Amino acid sequence: MEFILILLLVVVIAVGVWGLTAYNGFIKERNLIQESWRQVDVELNRRYELIPNLVETVRGYAAHERNTLEGVVRLRAQAQQIAAHEGGAAPSEARAEAEEQLSSAVRGLMVSVEAYPELKSNQNFLELQRALAETEDRIAAGRRYYNANVRNYNTRTESVPTNLIANAFHFEKATYFEVNDPEVRRAPDVSFGEIAYRGDEPQQPGQIPPAAAPQLPNPQQAPQIPQQQGYQPPSYGQPPQAPQQQGYQPPSYGQPPQQ
Template sequence: MAWFVLALLIAASVFAIILYNALVKKRQMVEEGWSGIDVQLKRRANLIPNLVETVKGYTSHENETLQSVTELRAQGSALPQDDVAGRARVEGALSQALGRLFALAEDYPDLKASQNFSNLHQSLDEIEDAIQMARRYYNGAVRNLNVAVESFPSNLIARQFRFEKAEYFEIEDEADRAVPRVTF
């Protein structure tokens, strides 16, 4: 009888260790996913000053749009890295402002014809696509972690070791969900 109880305790301990390690792996995948989003957002933030300067050279009276893009870029950079909801809100507004910036280029044929502007626009499109892929990966990792944190029996281990649900990287405003696409 003592051997049976001992075997049962060992089996339960091994099962708890397996669940704990699975939770750690899922948490690491969420952190890796967020890192991927952060890298792409930084790439976009680094591209924006070049884009703004290029547009400034062709437009002299469109300061409101340019200032909005610059301010939103600064807001996004100033937010703490773990503020997922705040970053999603600011990045969505930045996407809208960039859309207005590209729409503005329609009124300036010389700007549209500029190779520098065209290259920056193409780079930004590529970064937007990379952000979307990183967001999908991150949200998938968040889903897996949240399911594990809430599901029995892993929720017992999660509660014991203070694993918490992660926050999805979502855009709240439907208008922000559309990636600006402008063809020249």
């Protein structure tokens, strides 16, 4: 009887220790999510501060982009209003959607100013463009870190047996800060057909043609041995005749030499 009581006591203590560890783990991961979101929120607020200066600079050189400028200003005010309402807490779906629309509008504004060379050479605009590019890079890096922490936290809230602690103490799933803009997710298109060589295309003047491909031998065709001209095999049926020397007369030993 005492053994059973001791065993039950050990089981209760083990379950209590596990529950306390799981609870502290949820608290730690939730605080990590909030901390990682603050880093993203700081960069988003920095972008709010840069956009008005960018709009005023573009307006001085590109008055025809009135609709684009008004859209950027409107989306900035909308995103800033949602951020003030949430008070720096983890982002909601409305905040993520507003920030996504604002990012798309700013990219569209940067594309439209390509038609204004004077604006592209303006020092103030170049500085704002560089600052915005750095801010967007920090936002993207912070978003990846935040979403990684959210994934770990949500996995624990749905996994067994930690989901028992999550349900008992009301640890709800966190919201991802995702980007659903197809222009951001789309990979750059690379057409290999444009760089491939086509033999039927006309050659441009001054263009060096590519080297011709070497002709491989045909294994079905036997190689031809060239015949040597002017060569006659010797006839073994007749003895060879010594060549006669022209202009040579043997001396006569029966007659004395003439004086």
